[in-house]
Amino acid sequence: MIKIKLNRQENTVNLAASLAEELASIEVIPIIKNNEIILDDSSLGKTLSIEEALPFIRRSLEKSKTKYRCIYVKGETIYVEDVESGEKVSEPPLLFCPFCGYATQYEEVYWIHVKSHGVI
Numbered sequence: 001m002i003k004i005k006l007n008r009q010e011n012t013v014n015l016a017a018s019l020a021e022e023l024a025s026i027e028v029i030p031i032i033k034n035n036e037i038i039l040d041d042s043s044l045g046k047t048l049s050i051e052e053a054l055p056f057i058r059r060s061l062e063k064s065k066t067k068y069r070c071i072y073v074k075g076e077t078i079y080v081e082d083v084e085s086g087e088k089v090s091e092p093p094l095l096f097c098p099f100c101g102y103a104t105q106y107e108e109v110y111w112i113h114v115k116s117h118g119v120i
């Protein structure tokens with residue numbers, strides 16, 4: 001199952017609450033465990049992919065007004081580099097390639113790039 005890791009606990013709680021609303025329509029339940037959010041897709045009937053989950057996560061981050069510098073994916077875990085609410089971040093936040101550090105704000109471009117490494 002997909003895990004989401006943030007730096008700050010209050011942001012983890014806020015994101016989980018926002019994700020619960022966003023994901024209700026596809027019957028995926030966010031669970032907080034050891035300061036991480038786990039997306040429980042056991043009622044979905046199939047495995048939720050990172051690619052499917054990412055738009056929900058970005059939308060939920062926006063809705064919960066969580067400020068973050070970037071998002072990157074490593075295996076089954078999505079890392080959100082969240083920052084303190086007063087800190088300045090680039091708009092819109094970037095998606096980072098975990099393999100080479102390439103950055104883009106466009107999800108489609110991001111996936112084409114990450115897949116070009118041939119690992120997912």
Ligand SMILES: [Zn+2]
Pocket residue numbers: 097098099100101102113114117
């Ligand atoms: Zn790369």
